[in-house]
Amino acid sequence: MPGTSSRxxxxxxxxxxxxxxxxxxxxxxxxxALTHDAEDGTSTPMLLARSRHASVRSLERYSRPxxxxxxxxxxxxxPAARRKSH
Numbered sequence: 001m002p003g004t005s006s007r008x009x010x011x012x013x014x015x016x017x018x019x020x021x022x023x024x025x026x027x028x029x030x031x032x033a034l035t036h037d038a039e040d041g042t043s044t045p046m047l048l049a050r051s052r053h054a055s056v057r058s059l060e061r062y063s064r065p066x067x068x069x070x071x072x073x074x075x076x077x078x079p080a081a082r083r084k085s086h
Contacts, residue, residue, distance in 0.1 A: 034062035039069040 034051055044056060053059045065073070
């Protein structure tokens with residue numbers, strides 16, 4: 001099968017990378033990436049598509065923004081802040 005050896009090399013390299021993650025599992029990396037995307041304002045439909053979750057409820061655990069993100073969100077939407085930027 002063409003490309004099989006390069007595919008196997010790619011898989012071996014990926015497994016080597018996994019071993020160098022210092023305790024980070026693929027699940028934790030996935031969770032972290034989705035959390036960062038949610039904090040950056042990625043839409044719920046896009047998060048659902050990327051995570052392959054069927055419902056918003058199952059996505060909730062990934063979309064818990066941190067305190068700093070919530071503070072930034074509130075500050076950006078405060079009427080006084082909006083007037084200053086326009």
